[in-house]
Amino acid sequence: MRDKRFIAEHRGGPLKKEQHYQLIQWACDCSEHVLHLYGEKVDERLVNALNTAQEWKLGNSSVGHARKASLSAIAVANESSYTSTIAVARSVGHAVATAHMADHSLGAAWYALKAVKNEGKSVDDEIKWQNEQLPLEIKDLVLTARKAKKFEII
Incomplete structure (x- = not known):
């Protein structure tokens, strides 16, 4: 079930x-x-997707354009056979998809953690780093959503 706290104000939510x-x-x-x-x-489609996300944040790109960029990033994942590159591409896809649905931000973080785990690096260190990047205005939202989703790395 979707966490309603991630629904934007203009769609009737609190975000x-x-x-x-x-x-x-x-x-x-x-x-x-x-x-x-x-x-x-790095596949150019991933770089373009991240650039599109930044442009959306600045008001210079539409949600539709962000969705297309997200699908391009997911295509990169689908074309790959290496688990880490798949996870990185899916992370990017979710990051740009956040323009469409804010809770995709959690997917970006989760797939980043999965990429770290696939490379044998410290997931705990990465979670700590991710949490340190959270602005105070969204910290509780993200941390409680992670806890509710049982944010486990498979």
């Missing part, structure tokens, strides 16, 4: 526009933090 912008920035930060795990040459 303020500034919080939505903070969520997409946090999601992008989580994805960018693990982008190096993709490999030596």
Whole structure:
């Protein structure tokens, strides 16, 4: 079930526009933090997706454009056979999809953690880093949503 706290005000929910912008920035930060795990040459579609997310945050891109960029990032994941690159691409896809639905930000963070785990690195350190990036205005929202979803890394 969808957490109604992530529904934007203009859609009848409690999420303020500034919080939505903070969520997409946090999601992008989580994805960018693990982008190096993709490999030596990052697929341009992932870079474009992250740029689209930033443009949306600035009001220079539509939600529709962000959704298309998200689908391009997911296509990168679907074309890959390496678990870490799949997780990184899915993280990016969720980050840009945050423009469409704010709770996709949680998916960006989760897939970033999955990429870290796939590479044998410390998931606890990555969770700590992610939490430190959270602005105070959305910290409780994200942390309680993670707890409610039993934010486990498979």
